[in-house]
Structures are given as C-alpha cells and as structure tokens.
Amino acid sequence: MNLNITLLPGDGIGPEVLAQAVKCLQAVEETFGHNFTYTEASIGAVAMDQTGNPLPEETLEICKNSDAILFGTIGTLKYDDNPDAKVRPEQGLLQLRMDLNLFSSIRPVKIFPTLLEKSPLKKEIILGTDFVIYRELTGGIYFGEKKLSADGTVASDLCQYSEREISRIAHLAFKAAKNRKQKLTVVDKANVLETSRLWRKIVSKIGESYPEVTLEYLLADNAAMQIMLNPKQFDVILTDNLFGDILSDQGSAICGSKGLLPSASIGNDYAMFEPFHGSYTQVQGQNIANPIASILSAAMLLNHFGLNEEAQAIIVAVDKALRKNISTKDINPASTYGTSQVGDFISQNI
Amino acid sequence: MNLNITLLPGDGIGPEVLAQAVKCLQAVEETFGHNFTYTEASIGAVAMDQTGNPLPEETLEICKNSDAILFGTIGTLKYDDNPDAKVRPEQGLLQLRMDLNLFSSIRPVKIFPTLLEKSPLKKEIILGTDFVIYRELTGGIYFGEKKLSADGTVASDLCQYSEREISRIAHLAFKAAKNRKQKLTVVDKANVLETSRLWRKIVSKIGESYPEVTLEYLLADNAAMQIMLNPKQFDVILTDNLFGDILSDQGSAICGSKGLLPSASIGNDYAMFEPFHGSYTQVQGQNIANPIASILSAAMLLNHFGLNEEAQAIIVAVDKALRKNISTKDINPASTYGTSQVGDFISQNI
Numbered sequence A, B: 001m002n003l004n005i006t007l008l009p010g011d012g013i014g015p016e017v018l019a020q021a022v023k024c025l026q027a028v029e030e031t032f033g034h035n036f037t038y039t040e041a042s043i044g045a046v047a048m049d050q051t052g053n054p055l056p057e058e059t060l061e062i063c064k065n066s067d068a069i070l071f072g073t074i075g076t077l078k079y080d081d082n083p084d085a086k087v088r089p090e091q092g093l094l095q096l097r098m099d100l101n102l103f104s105s106i107r108p109v110k111i112f113p114t115l116l117e118k119s120p121l122k123k124e125i126i127l128g129t130d131f132v133i134y135r136e137l138t139g140g141i142y143f144g145e146k147k148l149s150a151d152g153t154v155a156s157d158l159c160q161y162s163e164r165e166i167s168r169i170a171h172l173a174f175k176a177a178k179n180r181k182q183k184l185t186v187v188d189k190a191n192v193l194e195t196s197r198l199w200r201k202i203v204s205k206i207g208e209s210y211p212e213v214t215l216e217y218l219l220a221d222n223a224a225m226q227i228m229l230n231p232k233q234f235d236v237i238l239t240d241n242l243f244g245d246i247l248s249d250q251g252s253a254i255c256g257s258k259g260l261l262p263s264a265s266i267g268n269d270y271a272m273f274e275p276f277h278g279s280y281t282q283v284q285g286q287n288i289a290n291p292i293a294s295i296l297s298a299a300m301l302l303n304h305f306g307l308n309e310e311a312q313a314i315i316v317a318v319d320k321a322l323r324k325n326i327s328t329k330d331i332n333p334a335s336t337y338g339t340s341q342v343g344d345f346i347s348q349n350i
C-alpha cells in the first residue's frame, strides 16, 4: 500500500518520540512491502517561533494533502506560565482538529500485563481493564466563544453542543461498543448542565438503533471515582470534550506510565494519531522520554487503513521490549535504554 | 454555647446518615454542657413532592435564621433518568448555595490509617496523604446562563468568573495553605479556557501577599493523573466549581470509601456542612449506608465555632469505631452493624 503520511513533531519531547514511530513504520514498509512517504511540517511553539502562527497555512495544506497525520506533542512552559499570552502553541492543535474536522478522539485504556506492577492501583483492581474513551473533540467549551471584559475583571467560556455534533460521535461509539463488550457509558453532568441533558436525550434516542448495546449514564464526578474503584466495569465511554480530556488522562495514569497510550483523532475525511501524553518539556532532548505511546500511535494508523497484521507486528515488538525490560526510566528506573535505543529495539523486531 | 442548627435531610440516604450526626451532636451537648437546638426543613426531591419546589421559601428562611446548617444528600434516580424534567432536586442545593452565598467548599482528603487497606491505591502511594480542596461553589458553569434552542437541537452552558469571585476564595485558600504545609496548587485548564487564565492572573497577584506559600499551577487533566500517581504532593488545591466537583470525588475514592469524607460550604454569613457522597438512593432505608461522612460533617461544624475539643471527641470516637471494626458493609463486608448501630457506638463514645 502507498501512504502519504504527514509528520507533525511539535514541541517538547514530540520530535524524539515521533522519530521512533517513524523507524517502526519504516520497518513495516520493509517487512511487508509497503511504500510510505513522510512529509514533515511545523506546529505549536516551534511554528510560532518561526512564523508567529502555531498552525501555519502551509502545515494545514500538507495535512490536507496526506492520507494520515502522525502527531508528536504540543506546548511549552514558556507560554503556560504567561496568562497574558495572546497566542498559544495549543491553539495550533485545537485549530488543526477543527480545520480537519477531527470530531472524535478515540483513547483506548488497556493494561499491559507486563506492567501490572507499575500501576498505582492494586493488581486485583486493575487486572483485565480494557476500555476505550470516545471523546468529542471539536465542540463544547473548547471551541465556544471566549470573552474577557475590557477592564480584564470578568472572563467567560461558552460550552455549546448541537444535535449534529453529538449524534455523529455517538454513532461511532455505539458501533465500537457493538463490536466489543456491548456496553456504552455516557459520562456527563446532567444534574447541572443543559448540554449534558441534550447529550442524554440524543444518545438515548440513537440507542434505540443499537438494541444489543446496554446504555448507561454516569455523572462525571462519579466517573472519576469509578475509574479508580472499578475500571474493569467499562467497555466504551462516550463523553464531551472537557470531561474526555480529564478522564482520559486519569485513564492513562491507571496504566502506570503516561508514556504508553496512543490515541486516534478521527473525522469523516482525515485521521490523526498521537500519544495521550503531553510535551513534557522538562526532559526534552535528553533521550529519556518513553516512545511507546508514539509507536503505538503508528500502529493505530496502520489499523485505520486495515493493515492489521502490520499493526499487530508493532504491538508484538512493543510487548517483547517490555518483557525484556528494554524500556525507558519511567518504567524501569535502573534502565540504561534511552528513547532511541527503545525505538531501535522495537523497530528491529518488526 | 447555644447553637441554632438547621437540619436538611434531603433525599436518598440523607435522613438516615444525618440522624447519626445529630446523635453525636446531642452527645457533645451532654458531655460538654452545650445547648443546641435543631430545626428540620425540607429540600430536594422530598420538597418537590410536597411543594413542587426543591427549595421552599420556608426552608430558606429557616436556614437564614440559624447559626449553621447540617445537610444530608440530594437527588433521586427518578429525575436523573429524565432529561426533560424542568425542575430537579439538585436545583434546591444549588439555589441554597447561591442564596446563602456559600462560595467556598472545603473538602479535606485525608487517609484514615485504619483504612489504608481499603484504598484502591497501593499503600506506599496513599500513606500520608493529607490535602484539602478549596472548590469555588457559587460561580462558573454551574450558574452561568443555560440555553436550549426552541427546536431543542442546540444547548449551551456559560462558564463565567469575575475577579471578585476568584479573589475571595483565593484568599481563603492562601490562608489555609499558610497554616498547613505552605503549598497552594491551582488547578485549571489555562491552555484552553479564558476563565482559567483569569484565575491564574488574579491568583498570582494575590500570591504576592502570601510570600511564605509556594504557588503552583496544574492543568486539570494532569491533576486527575497526579491525584492517583502521587497524592502526597498536595497541600491545598484551589479550583473552580466544575473541576472541584470532579477532583474532590476522585479524592474521596482514594480514601477507599465514599462514605467517609465530610465537607464544609462557607460564605461570609452562613456555613453548611455535608458529606462528599451522594444520595445513593439504591440503598435508601436499608440501614446500611455509612454515617461517618455525615458524623464528621458535624465535627467540622463544631470546628467552625471554635469547639475544637468537641470536634476532636467526635473524631476520636469515629477512629475507635473503625479500629474496633464497628462499621458498615462498605468498609467491612462481613459487618452486621447498620447505619444506626454505628451511630450509636460513636455517639456513646463521645
């Protein structure tokens, strides 16, 4: 297969981890006889420093002309600590999600049996956890109108959802549940928010077309408890942009390292693949960041194009690395393997 | 001391657990020679069934004429499952918070040494955890304008904060941190939300008046991870209404049972005390709900009026019950002690 892949390394540890994912894709090309071409483009703080714009027009064009996008990470402390910054690196990512209409973020939370010990949760609680979060990605409070009064004393963010925005991701989530353990949990705050009540109304109607799927609702505060107390109860979680952001990071923590989980951001026309984790600028360039989340993002990319055997080859190689303790310090504090050594081992085992 | 206390049992397990808290207050009266009077009033689904209003005018008047309020729990499944309900029990609580201007919810998260084993988190992670969440309680997305389009296809909730709303709770949180471990962590989503950036700006300015307090910022998604990975790092967490709702429930889960933690809702003129946990209607009337959160709310009430020795007597009695395994089934599945037996034991040991 021929695939045109855009690489967006971004900020912080993005470039280092993405480079390992590319090594793995190249190994897949060789082993399975595919032909992928890679085009790199800039986004985030790096792009701001070069062009003043966190999502340069050229980057957007390159993305639109490719089959899929592999994304690194975004954000730097420099802008985080400055509440007055008018433009921020994250806007590049948010704008890209919007411009490519990537309305659905798919975030699988699955325990690596080799890493059971790394979880902060007790073994009996975590063992067998396997769920996936469908997070709405282009609506809600992330994209509603933002205001700051002229005298700078009152600020607001609008959370808005339409039937169309809710139903398109709800269908994806129901379909996923149908092919998994047939359970869909909608997380919201329906006892307080009007938008949550609209979610419930629309999702319950759509549910009638998926009679094999058991539908339940969970308030967001309770969900944050349940993910810790009994994560095994979940199959597919469907939620809005903000709750999805918080719960998916919480989900990644139960796996023991933030450096392990990949995600897919899907729309009708485009697809982007990226780690759960952030830009972790503090360790940038030190060759100690865990590349596995980024490598597994490449596997999700392959799955997206039906290259399931190829994706499986990556997953098996990752598993081998973990079993052999060939991992970065976040997993194995005594490790002497760096980001690129872990990437080498995994790609050589594909 | 003479105290005029309003009792608001509310829905679900509220009445049962509140009754145990009252037993303990009565024991305190006797042992320490105080004189408390109790006036009961209705709120929530119970009040709706009686008057159509989840916060009857009479209830509000009684609250305003008392020194403090002891609250049970609110909400029933009947309304949760009906997205079309125009009035909901929770509005009674939200309206009460607003009308009494209870702008600050104080939620301590502390591990009971006797219950270490009950936490879903590993012992070494949880041991020594002791932080308190200052959650803004009368602003943000909870109280901003809510809209539903005439055709029912678009809904919105406005999240709004003013300098005044932020600074009054920030001062309380800084003062608390000053008297504790001198660290304040502000949780927000400043890389996305305008309101979060206003929080940062105002809090960092106020911080200049508290030079002994170390101020740090944490994004809400990261906070949800950190509470699981390393809860010991926190001293005082300051956050908005919605993030505070989610994170405090997550905080209660790390303690092993939702039935243990109390909270205080404080304004300039009134104070209300209530459990973290919800109305848990499923077990209502079965005498199996854990009364400890409600009993410890009564202790927080006593602390509020400087009756620290009295509060301590309650805490010691709770501890004794836990050490002697006199607890409800959520803590000790083989237990034969019900809600009222636990309440009896604790009140008799004051």
Ligand SMILES: CC(C)[C@H](C(=O)O)[C@@H](O)C(=O)O
Binding pocket: A074, A075, A090, A093, A094, A245, B191, B192, B221
């Ligand atoms: C970087 C940030 C804007 C982003 C988000 O909040 O969506 C990230 O946390 C994520 O989860 O993808």
Ligand SMILES: CC(C)[C@H](C(=O)O)[C@@H](O)C(=O)O
Binding pocket: A191, A192, A221, B074, B075, B090, B093, B094, B245
């Ligand atoms: C009952 C509900 C409205 C309330 C809230 O969301 O504030 C509760 O969850 C709480 O945390 O006090």
